[in-house]
Amino acid sequence: MSQTARTALPPYxxxxxxxxxxxxxxxWRLLPFLMGLWILSWIDRVNIGFAKLQMLADLKFSETVYGIGAGIFFLGYFLCEVPSNLLLEHIGARRTIARITFLWGACCVAMMFVTTPAGFYALRFLLGVFEAGFYPGVILFLTYWYPTERRARVFGLFMSASALAGVIGGPLAGAIMTGMDGVNGWAGWQWVFLIEGIPSILAGFVTLFYLTDRPAKALWLTDTQRALVVADLARDAAALGPREHRILASLKDARVWQCIAIFFSIVTANSALTFFGPSVVREAGFTDPLTIGWILSGAYLCGGAGMILNGLHSDRSGEARLHCGVPALVGAAAIALLGFLVPVSPALSVVALTVAIVGTMSAIPVFWQIPGRFLAGSAAAAGIALINSVANLAGFGAPAAMGFLRELTGSVSTGLWIVAAVEGFALVLIFSFVPPEPPAPETPAPETPAPEPRIAVA
Structure with missing residues (x-):
């Protein structure tokens, strides 16, 4: 078959x-390790939601102080994410990801010594600075290893680690807070930051020896496998046609800002569920930290399954718009319903929270198929980081607003309804800005192979 015919074939x-x-x-080489790092990252980022159950009373912090501190993480994230991704493009993923992992672990440990709102804000801001670039950096890194038709499934597998972090982190934080409270004179929430920060510091050193920057350098592949993968990635780049490579041009591209608006809507809901999930469960009637942890563990286990299955189906169907927009709409509807159920039914509140987590998380990996359609190279490094960093400003606004409204109204319901409206708008934005995928080309008829020349053997 000719190279042209090979390029025209639909995926797989x-x-x-x-x-x-x-x-x-x-x-098998990359995904388990990257998922492990993402689990550590996610746990160290969101363990504040569980620590809050004890921390606010111990330090006399208000709900508004907590909301600002939880969200200020994303201001540091916003300021440093694009530079971090551009640095990854130039010095490689191995050194960049190792630096990020070590520093966020050290910052997490330092959180155990917080005593004032100013110190709380400073360390949360620094945690955002140190984590900046990890998530979009891994997204960019995976585009170096997989062609377009394989990415949604891979993104789904990687991003499902945030759900696994919820499965692990909830019971772990609950157990630490219950079992370690008072040990060595430290509160349970202090032990959470110490025990959950140390593994990230160690993982930073391991990353230096484990990751490989590009397929061409992967000595753990055979020579034949390296050549096949490099050729397949070149085929994929040729099939996508011309894409923007210039950094400044990508930042001016209206499609980048359209992607930001879509992802902002999804992140608003994801951040609200992440940082106020434990509070929602407690307000629904469950007060024991360990019980709250197990409830959220089950919800995030379902969310992880949704991410993987939705990404797999998106790859197989070759469709991204509906696979992103419909789960976001389902998540929004469940969050709105949750606002009505929290004061009424503990059991139904847990069901609604689980559906909200599944819908919201399932939309995220498929979304990242969209920027890759028109960005490549350094433009992809800058564009993906810009999309993630600006959209994640919702991670500052949503917790801050939720904390303020919780304190103002005495309930999480009003904040949940506002978050639901923002996430529901994602479907409108997707249908307004993202064009449908072109139909897959028909498979051409096999070419008649030319007769092989006869070679005389002496």
Whole structure:
């Protein structure tokens, strides 16, 4: 078959068995490790939601102070994310991700010594500075290893680690707060930051020896596998056609800002659920920290399954718009319903919270298929980081607003309804700005192979 015919084939049709084996090896090599780092990152980012159950009373912090402190993380994230991703493009993922992992772990440990709102704000801001670049950096890193038709599933697997972090982090934080409270004179919430920060510091050193920047440098692949993957990525780049590579041009591209608006809507809901999930469960009638942890563990387990299955179905169908917009709409509807159920029914509140987490999280990995359609190279590094950093300003606004409204009204319901309206708007934005995927080209008829020349053997 000619190279032109190979390029025109729809995803997974006629791909060589050796190439599939190469991608399987890449997946088993990279994804478990990156997912482990993302679990550590997510736990260290959101453990404040569980620490809050004891921390506010111990330090005499108000709900508004907590909301600002939880959200100020994203201001540091916003300021440093684009520079971090551009640095990754120039010095490689291995050194960049190692630096990020070590520093966020150290900052998490330092949180145990907070005594004032100013110190709380400063360390949360620094945590955002140190974590900046990890998530969009991994997204960019994975585009170096996988062609377009394989990415939604891979993104879904990687991002499901945030759900696994919820599965692990909730019971872990609850157990630490219950079992370690008072040990060595430290409160349970202080032990949460110490015990959950140390593994990230260690993981930073491991990253330096484990990650490989590009397929061409992967000595753990065979020579044949490296050649096949490099050729397949070149095929994918050629099939996508011309894309923007210039950094400044990508930042001026209206499509980048349209993606920011879409992701902002989704992040608003995700941040509200992340930082106020434990408070919502407690307001629904569950007061024991360990019980709250197990409830959220089950909800995030369902969310992780949703991310993986939705990403897999998006890859198989070749469709991204509906696979992003519909889950976001489902999440929004569940959050709105949750606002009505929290004061009424503990059991139904947990069901609504679970559906909200599944819908919101399932939209995220498929969303990241959209920027890759028109960005590449350094423009992708800057564009993906810009989309993630600006949209994640919702991570500052949503917790701050939730904390203020909780203190003002005495209930989380009003904040939940506002968050639901913002997330529901994501579907409108997607249908307004994202064009439908073009139909997959028909598979051309096989070419008649030319007769092989006869070679005389002496």
């Amino acid at each position: 049709v006629g791909l060589p068995t050796d190439l599939d084996a190469a991608y399987r090896r890449i997946t």
